[in-house]
Amino acid sequence: MPYPSLFEPLRLGSITLPNRIIMAPLTRMRAGDGNAPTALNAEYYAQRATAGLIIAEGTAVSQQGQGYPNAPGIYTQAQVDGWKAVTDAVHSKGGRIFLQIAHNGRNSHSSFMPDGTAPVAPSAIPPTLPGFTSDGRQVPIETPRPLRLEEIAPIVASFVLASRKAIQAGFDGVELQASNSHLIDQFLEDGSNTRSDTYGGSIVNRMRFLLEITEGVTAAIGSERLGVRLSPFGQYGGICDSNPMRLFLSIVEELNKRTLAYLHLIEGRGSEIGLGDALHEDALNNAKIFRPHFEGPLISAAAYTSSSASDTVRAETADAIAFGRLFISNPDLVKRIAADRPLSPYDRSTFYGGQEKGYTDYPPSGSRYDPR
Template identity: 50%
Template sequence: MLRSRFITFWNATVQPDPLFSPLKLGALELKHRVVMAPMTRMRSAQPGNVPHALNAEYYGQRASEGGLLITEATDITPQAQGYRGTPGLYTAEQIAGWRAVTDAVHAKGGVIVSQIWHVGRISHSSLQPNGALPVGPSAVRPAGDHTNASGQSVPFETPRALEENELAGIVADFVAAARNAQEAGFDGVEVHGANGYLLDQFLRNGSNQRTDRYGGSVENRARLLLEVVDAVIAVLGAPHVGVRLSPWNGFNDMFDSEGEALWNYLAAELDKRDLAYLHVVEPRSDFTTDLPVNDSAPDAAGHFKAIFKGSLISTGGYVAETARAAVADTRAHAIGFGRLFIGNPDLPERLRIGATLTRQDRATFYGGDHRGYTDYAFHEDASLSCPA
């Protein structure tokens, strides 16, 4: 278990707990501000990448009255897939599977949105239809290795650069996924523009070396993301649409030479669209720990707040104290928790009462069965003392 020094009892007789006040994010009515951030778990049923009963149990466990869950990133087409076992949202079977998930969450009074994505170059030909190369804004290979369809670590491949006339199809695929999310009973969608996947690849000039209207200037590089957002808004309405960005985050070999100008432009443009929320991944998180690891990194939520006047969700390395502080000083309206929600299905309640937190098992994060997925205890079933 995590040491109790990371858990704070908030004395409600002194002041209200900032994490447990109601919040309206567009059309999403929340009773608290502890949000489950999207986390890839790679446990869809095969063949077909179909959500199934185990997934419904997992999300249902983590639902709470008026609490927001954001799903794991969900493939909008077969081409969008970058990891084995990730669920899709483009077939009738997948829609039916997700309907069981949303029903389980709504039965507990929870709110759930679907994070829709296309991984772009962060894939492998073994995962692509007909063994095709992954696609990206430009033929720029990311550094490092990836996992193929057999689970082996292999070098990244150089992606095929998308033709300009293909990009309208990418937008249409996001729109189709948004419609399918609505059919599956989701309360909204989150457009995944973060963490080095396709829309983020278009945003940054480390991966986008195009010379057409989707490359070069900040405005051109932001064009595809904004076209996707506008098209999804046209289907669902802005109060049901969120966007996720990861400013100053180098995950998946991402960088940009005009970072501040890019993020300022995006914040201003998204502010015009009356989104349900903007979700930012704080660059201090290094994806391997539950604690802030780089406090000298930019404060993304604080930076965006000066430009984006809507609701902000901030995720990355938060614990109870830092989450409460971020909401109390209005740097963020809600806080996303990732790994802490894996080991603690009742995380909001544990944070509310100051219970100790169960440490999650990293070895069972990706793929597998119920172990490390739905077998974590709720606090009333677990010891509230820390191990020696």
């Protein structure tokens, strides 16, 4: 076996992984009516069940948290039932699966909001992203509405309820989407949070939203079923902070006080979401920076190859590696890495929306339909 470090078992909270090759959460915009998963989604995830762990795509904790057409939610019974079919399919193949729960905050559009008002955020600062309506049209971005203080606790509660519903749907745990300019990240960074109340200003105040959600979810389902994803130094959607090193060291040190299933870090060398495949080789190495400050399992993601993933795990810089785009085009990625077989290229034009094409029709290695 060419990459033995990737095939050692790993304990993550309440589950044991047979390998250290993680399927990263990937927005694919293929949910059905009412933002509920369908049989097509169950087939897609079951095809990739040999991953050490699947982290299912970012899933809205409420209607207010939606941000993309045909992106799934976890706040209605139909959505829970749809996800139950997905987890049953993955578990029947011997897999393990967490759900990433998320709120898009300012990266949404008024057409998604229950009352048709502007999307919400810590402050009235728009992102540097195109806007999309609930029916998929691209529109000018809107300036978000700052959340009133009394509106924050109900959003925290929506994350807690979503975690309970995820367990009801059969997930092995949940991951908090605190990265890539989603609402939690918007509260963390002072480029998007200029509040003067207890959720703004100091780092302690800006961390409050994340830590309240972490504590609420822990009380609901247990810390051993909870992971947190961060994107230190990321700039997606115009997110930024005046002192990101100090901010993220503080966050990681606080999370280290909780017995989480894992911490999941996105590496800065990967290109920003949706903007191509260029690598930023001069970016800071997040796993190396934050590994000494977090004692639990650490997952690193972004732009890894089989070789660099193996080297990173062998060096104990990270405990497992998350692959995204390569899992799209290689449903049997684990098998291919184990045998050191070539990897199929992905088709970026089919990443978002659609049906089977570019979703469930990538052939496994060795298939007579495999073009290699």
